[in-house]
Amino acid sequence: MIKNIECLYLHETFEIDEKMIAVISLDKKYAQYGRSIIIHAEQGVFLIDRTTKQLMNTFNKINRGGILYSKVVAEISLIKRNIPLVNGTTLYMPMTGSSKFSADWIGLHMIEEFKQTQKIANFTTIFGEKINLDFPQGNLSGRLHDACYFSEFHIDAWIISTESMHGTAVFSAHAGLVRQFVGCNCATHLTLPKKFADVTIFTDSITLRVLKEFSKDDVEVSFVESYKVKLRRLSKMKSI
Known part of the structure; x- marks a missing residue:
């Protein structure tokens, strides 16, 4: 993909939305073209002139709370690194945990399959496309487990709150990888809201x-x- 970067267009007015499949940080040597690459379900592949960190910091346009919701869930679950961004079944996971750099992000609600090849994360989208991202440290399955917990927490809290008002919460029938760990009985999942x-x-x-x-x-x-x-x-x- 990088070798064809000159073929990509710069989307100067792009606003964050839940149809992003991946947000990829560009090395400084490609700064003349843009600072990030977006793989989008409807708009294709294009460049933006903002870092991935600058773009994902506008997540509040999707869930109003931005990363605040995730920070509170992280405190409850004691998950301290690689905190994802969540809005129900919409879930974006950072590929690295350092706040000093602009990480790559993957939309797990847009992913059907995954596997880890050494330090590379191999993803297959719900459309059948292949995306390979650097995954320098850790176990990919374990990272996905922790990220999906944030979505489960958000969904369970939403359902309980809605039912307390005699309402019914409705979520997307297809959520990619987001719901694959539902029913897990690990110590982390025991902290999910129950009442x-x-x-x-x-x-x-x-x-x-x-x-x-x-x-x-x-x-x-x-x-x-x-x-x-x-x-x-x-x-x-x-x-x-």
Whole structure:
């Protein structure tokens, strides 16, 4: 693919969406062409002039919370590296875990099969296309297991929350590799939400992280605590 880079067009106005199959970082020697390559289910293969990190930092356009949701799930599960981006069955996994560099990303909801060949991850898309990405460290199956957990957590929390309002959550019937570890009984999967109280802990953690972000430059540390008290008061019924 790299040898044909001159044949690719630069998509100057591309906005992130869930139809991306892969987001690949370009080496600096190709900077004259662009900074990333996108493999897209509908728009084909093209270049963008943003790094993969800059593009994936706009994931909030898909799930509103960006990586915040994943950070909270990571704290609950104690998964500290290679944190994916998730919105239900839409799941993007980084191929490397370092925040110092722009990683390659793969959309697991767009992948049908995988295998690891030494330090290369071989993926087959739901359309039958082959994509090979560098996978410098780790076990690919284990990495996929941890990434899919984030989607399962998001989905289970969504279902429990919706059912608490007597509603029904509906997800895509085909989710690629995303649902392949459902039913796993490992220690990580035991932390999946099982009741509404578990979902409340998740949403409270998100609220707390937001409040801390707003208050991190304030002189008074009590800012967060005062707002937590106010939130509790607002959640209680008041006499009319």
